[in-house]
Amino acid sequence: MRMLLLLPTLFAAGALGAQAAPAKTVEGLKAFYAQSCVKCHGADGSAQGPGGKKLGGRDFTDAAKMAKDQDADLVKTIRKGIFFGMVMPSFKDQLSEEEAGLLVREVLRKAEKGKAIVPEGGTAR
Ligand code: HEC
Numbered sequence: 001m002r003m004l005l006l007l008p009t010l011f012a013a014g015a016l017g018a019q020a021a022p023a024k025t026v027e028g029l030k031a032f033y034a035q036s037c038v039k040c041h042g043a044d045g046s047a048q049g050p051g052g053k054k055l056g057g058r059d060f061t062d063a064a065k066m067a068k069d070q071d072a073d074l075v076k077t078i079r080k081g082i083f084f085g086m087v088m089p090s091f092k093d094q095l096s097e098e099e100a101g102l103l104v105r106e107v108l109r110k111a112e113k114g115k116a117i118v119p120e121g122g123t124a125r
Contacts, residue, residue, distance in 0.1 A: 045111030060111040
């Protein structure tokens with residue numbers, strides 16, 4: 001799976017003349033979200049599942065709540081998990097600090113209610 005996520009990055013780096021690109025692209029991070037976060041945070045990030053079912057995770061489309069948190073705190077939680085990984089798993093083995101930062105800025109903070117983070121609900125590449 002890691003290989004799959006890496007492929008678009010290698011491609012992008014090549015296309016840009018192999019500059020030091022972040023290890024994961026925004027597209028790669030969206031696919032990662034679809035695999036690893038959707039079951040608790042929802043396809044659109046609103047913490048709602050199909051049919052409006054309430055899921056356990058944070059609602060990223062709740063602007064007031066999101067405004068209270070610094071990116072650094074969100075990154076920390078993503079990498080550390082919540083309550084020893086029992087409430088939310090730790091993703092520090094899958095996401096570097098830089099990648100988690102990109103995920104917060106470009107994916108979670110841009111989440112819109114009703115708009116799937118990965119269109120077609122699939123694990124897009
Ligand atoms: C097993 C369920 C579960 C999974 C999987 C999960 N989360 Fe969470 N997440 C939670 C819960 C529960 C909370 C706390 C709810 C709240 O803040 O209201 C939370 C909170 C968060 C927060 C807010 C943290 C803070 O500091 O307040 C962020 C950011 C977050 N999750 C990101 C992610 C990302 C990114 C993924 C996938 C890589 C992910 N989560 C996967 C359950 C999950």
